[in-house]
Amino acid sequence: MTEIPKAYEPQSVEDKWYDFWVKQGCFTAEPARVSDKRPAYSIVIPPPNVTGMLHMGHVLNNTIQDILSRKARMDGKEVLWLPGTDHAGIATEGMVAKQIRKEEKKTKQDIGREEFIKRVWTWKEKHGGIIIAQLKKLGCSCDWTRERFTMDPDYVRNVQRVFVDLYKKGLIYRGKRMVNWCPATQTALSDEEVEMKPQKGFMYHFKVEVAEASGMWLTIATTRPETIPGDTAVAVNPKDPRYAHLIGKHIVRPLPAELPREQKLIAIIGDEHVDFEFGTGVLKVTPAHDKADFEICQRITKWAGSRIERTLFTDELSFMEPIEIMNADGTMNDLAGADLRGLDRFKARKVAVEKLTELGAMIEEKPYENNVGFSQRADVPIEPRLSEQWFLKYPSVEVSKACVAQSGDGVQPGGLSELSPGQRPGVVGGIGSHPRGVREGSAAPAGAGQLFGGEEPRAFSGAKFQQPSGLGPNAGKMQFHPQRWAKVYDHWLTNIQDWCISRQLWWGHRIPVWYPKPGAFTEDQIHNLIESQNDAYQDVASIEEGVSVRWVSIEPPPDPANWTQDPDVLDTWFSSWLWPFATMGWTGDKTQDSNTPTLRAFYPTTDLVTGPDIIFFWVARMIMAGYENMGEMPFKNVYFTGIIRDKQGRKMSKTLGNSPDPLDLIARYGADALRFGTMRSAPLGQDVLFDEKDVELGRNFCNKLWNACRFRQMQGGEVQGEMDAKLLSSDDRWILLRLDQAIREVSDALASYNFATAVQTLYRFFWSEYCDWYVEASKAAFFGEDAALKANKVAVIDFVLSHLLRMFHPLLPFITEELWHGMGYSADMPEDQGGRTIMFARWPKPLSDEEKEAWGLDDTVETFANAKFELVTQGRNLKTQFNIGAGKKGKFTLKPAGQLDPSEAEVLRLLLSAESLELDPNYVPKKGTPTALTKLGELYLPLDGLVDMDAERVRLTKDTAKIQSEIEKVEQKLANPSFAQKVPAAVLEEHKQRLADWQAKLAQAKAAIEALG
């Protein structure tokens, strides 16, 4: 044993052990080791953005995962924590484009698609590993041999295969529909990527003339006058008596001003959607630039005819054809008219207002606040826009809803016993038993049809739907922690619309669909392709494209010269929803997959740890993908962390500059300190208000732990000696009991994901119980002469510390490993159970009844210890009150209430830091001697010099008052007749005992006052 430094220095310890763990393969999961005795435990990391840097949210999230993983290893499980990153389409593409713009003054179009993607890869190779390196600094025990990236070749194939599969199942379709268009990044976004924000603007009222009734004017309210050129109708509620009679007539649209009157006539239509009360009750309908208006348009046209095609528009209905008045970048196009053409949409709004005013149509404008959708990435207002995109009807919705336990389901969390008979834990039993029928429940909500150039989603020929039969066994098997998020999840799943999965980007998974080049095939040839055996040729009845076949396959068509691949890529989430199995060697081939060791052993995963903000983006979609592709849920438990905020409760953000750099914190305080500080203030499911003080506390804590071990080391002696029951002191027995209690509490807390509780318990046990009381008390033996007693005390300390270090390991991996070896606890352990590393030491078990009996750990231990502590506290209090502060020793005399072993007295003396503690059953104090009244007897502090009788009287009188008020409280309760009748016996007894104790103290106090004379 080498002497360890006075203060813990994390920097010299952390890298050393991390390298050791990696080199020794401690993090590497071995599927072959999985057995009934060694169950599998797995987590997949929520893949951080490859462009990302570690922030406090990552620290919280990954520390939790590391705690779960390390705890599972110590429980003897075979653990896979699978790490990786995602390619983050928009963010990464934006970043590289910006770099190119800055360094080369070029756009991505200038350098071309192929070259651009090359640049992104170069960037990724250079900088993409930063966050991974940072996770290592934090101590994360991920299996780096299995690190994955969503753009890995095999992962790309998986994404494409799933696309092709869903396409053939009829769940993916292409259509021209309203999408959330981001004019800044010029791509479509899903509904989830739009954030509603209140915006201050104006509500404009303008008037329009009814064409058939000259001189009759209607007033319309709008926040977007620049879209007037795109209006194709004016809607009123057919039940609105003010306007109903006007339905079928027309109004004159004021803009574009230069058009002749007859080209500006648009119809007045009736639609229930229009609210009488709101605005003027007259709604302008701009179907190409407003979602609700588009739906009105759909309703009207559907009402007028069945399947609508452009050529079928009658004159009567042609007014409904949407007019697109904007370009992709958010500027106005020619159809917006001469006044607005070329202007940005917000500039155009101002000009439109001017124009209306000029025309005398503007009635008023008043300040108005409404919610506007913003692009989450680019932070600019979304433009609802008619656009041709790929959409997905969500699969496996019903089973995904049913599998998550709602409150009151009463299902036990993820017990393996719930698996069907014959399904070994961790084995992909679900493959081949795909719950196909559930797809029927996934039909899109009404109104999600495809109108313009779209296609009806249809079932892949040959796929037979069955009635859902797999819901029963799945129902409620997955647990959310805290459970309330299950409701949010369920609500979203109930109201989902089809998912727009295509993105107008270059960086990402290219859509595996090819279209014939114009003129490449004759109609007959196309017909033959469709009829051929190769089902990559997909029949399409699309007027928009003017073709009727597509090639849909992972492989390019055999005659690529005749085809053009779809230029778009898939939403990043369309790749990450496959994460739990696509990272494990999944191929989609059932036979092959059932023999893939990693997948067999570790899917479904055990726990997922993530933030509630991505329930929709990721969690729900992973569940659907899991059922759809694996026939089984992707994880059994989902733990939702809180959001990390600063100490003022604000979200951490780059713009506010209130987010500390975790790497900086690690450099200053150590990774363990950061982990400790973060976890200590992270209650279950609550937001975390982070303060650097927390990390400082963590550092202090590590230092305390370090020094507690240092103290043990300074006592010398053999490691891990056997404890001799006969030599155990009351303090030894007490700390063993407290240890037992701590093991129970910490184990329970971790099992229920109550991390803050676990940390709190460890803190209390180690600092308040072990250091403050036990270690101090133990000094009585160590400063004494009895060698056997000392040796036994060392054995107790080793027992406690070796358990304690193990309990701390998941939370504080570095310092515990260092101490585990430094203290020599690894020496006697089996190689694979703590000998090599504390990582695989067994998680402490609570003491058995036999052990408790052998060591004499009974109820009296606690009572006696508490009495001692009470005496000590009161004695210290006396010293303070009579100015015998720390520094000065003081001489005490105890008039014991019963027998007190001299060794106990010596402990008391030490805890009181008194020069002496005399035991004298017949002690008669001088008048005015300060007294503390305790269960162990009366403790006196005889003062050598002057005795301040008045001061002592004041003190005792104050005590008496307090005692009396306590007595009153208890007496009042006991005096209540129904109390005695109705209260449980134990409670009644406890109250009586409490009364007796206080009364005894009162008697002591009165006697003491009397003694003052």
Next chain:
RNA sequence: GCGUGGUUAGCUCAGUGGUAGAGCACUACCUUGACACGGUAGGGGUCGCAGGUUCGAACCCUGCACCGCGCACCA
């Protein structure tokens, strides 16, 4: 509007029916032989408000107020 979380010491939070707690901050004292990244003692709370249930409520029920968050959303 619907849903959801919160309101306890100056601050951040535990406590979910039986004597109101922790850490930080604060005050005083102490560099004593693990640790000043430490120790000892202390001050500080009518547990948001109002009812109800109960022998007993911070805790359960009802209502209200305020602060968050999510979803929806009317031009």
